[in-house]
Amino acid sequence: MAMSQTKMAVAEADGVLESAVSTRNISKNYGEVEALRDLSLEFPRGQLTSLLGPSGCGKTTLLKIIAGLLEPTSGEVEVNGSKVTGPGPDRAFVFQDFALLPWASVIRNVSFGLEMRGVAKSEREAIAERYIREVGLAGFEHAYPHELSGGMRQRVGLARALSVDSQVLLMDEPFSAVDEQTRRKFQEDLLGLVQNENKTFIFVTHSIEEAVYVSDQIAILLPRPSRVSEIIRPSGFRNKGVDNIRRDPEYLDIVDEIWASLRTYVE
């Protein structure tokens, strides 16, 4: 907590935030469908940026373009100053549907990214074990995905993303498949991760409360035509402790404000 306070204080004192990821004038068409139009957005280093918006406004599309999994129709993405042409070691993805390999044990799933990077078996298993412990799955190293609950599977996906030690973590609605209690626990854990792992997080969510709770910066995307309608930087309540955030007046105001701008898009 103290660390993030100083980090933010320094960043804000300087007046500029260094971007880890920038998207410039991104457009993406799927045939007739215009998923993104001329979208530009900066993602400050070491912070968590949420992409929030109604269904179908292009959040997943934008995240996959940043990941290098999709080609934008026009525009470009820069990560740490170099142009993205495909997936790279500087980015790791947490999938909404987990995307675990059902025939592989937890430890093999978690070490998959390291295996593809050519890390030797004993080394990658040691690293994987550490992250499995870190996400609270110690003892399940040799379980198979179907033996785990949805929340546990998502932790496997998270451990896989953390184990490759990328600078940027791309998370596509990572908590949407878990129950409310688990979700709250995950959100608290995520705040811890943002503070402790000096990484840049890009986080897609449907939930206004979740976005306000975990984000340093919230980009509100709107469809037809898709665009960034607003950027909100909650700052006042972050240092009041995880238990007090949801009672903080600024938190409540921001939630209301976002709802007010989104409600017209919910028919």
Next chain:
Amino acid sequence: MVNRAFVLKIVSALILFGAWEIAGRIPVSLAFPTFLESMSALFSMAADGTLWLAYAETLQPLVVGIAISAVLGIAIGLWVGLNDFFDWLFSPIFIVMQAAPLAALIPLLVLAYGIGLTSKVLVVCIMAMPVIVLNTAGAVRNTPESMKEMGRAYLATDLAIVLKIVIPAASPVIFAGLRLGISAGFIGAILAELKITPTGVGDIITYSRSIADYPSMYAAIFSIILLAVLFLNLLEKTETVLFKGNQRGYVSD
């Protein structure tokens, strides 16, 4: 669990043999021997060596044909599943092959390749290969897109995606195709011996029918079915050893 499955297999075999014995005793037809008569014919053929000589003959086209069908079938299936051009090129051939009435093709094969081993191997392949190719290709094509995307996101090369994601994901259906293909290959081997030249087990069947030695005829048929069942069980064991995850909740994922 394993034991229970084993016991069930034994019980269902016993029920089948019992029904056979009863049907033979009624008798359903004069040409239908009892189970025990057939078994004693089987043992006497095994004792005087005719059975082993017959299998030495029959196993040649069978083993060669099944080996070719499995290796080539899976390889072509992978290719067809991964590449649209090969799909366009090869899929129709195997669909036609699967639908073709084999009995009508056999004279053509004999005309082209004679009555030797080549024709018989081809009959086994025509029976076994299409389902192996089509199953493999279908399974490869149906690999969940999200798994392949995950592979790319974590920097897997194309080859690694095929080896570490596509093949394991497709393996249950590939093995199902192998099982079907191999059963069909057994039928093909016997069909070849009945339709081309009577040799091996096909010869025992043809000859014992011609002299109305029905117990020997049914013994020969029984032995080939038994061999097929044993072989399929062996294949199942291979699958469990190679792909442990296949046993683990494919349905639930």
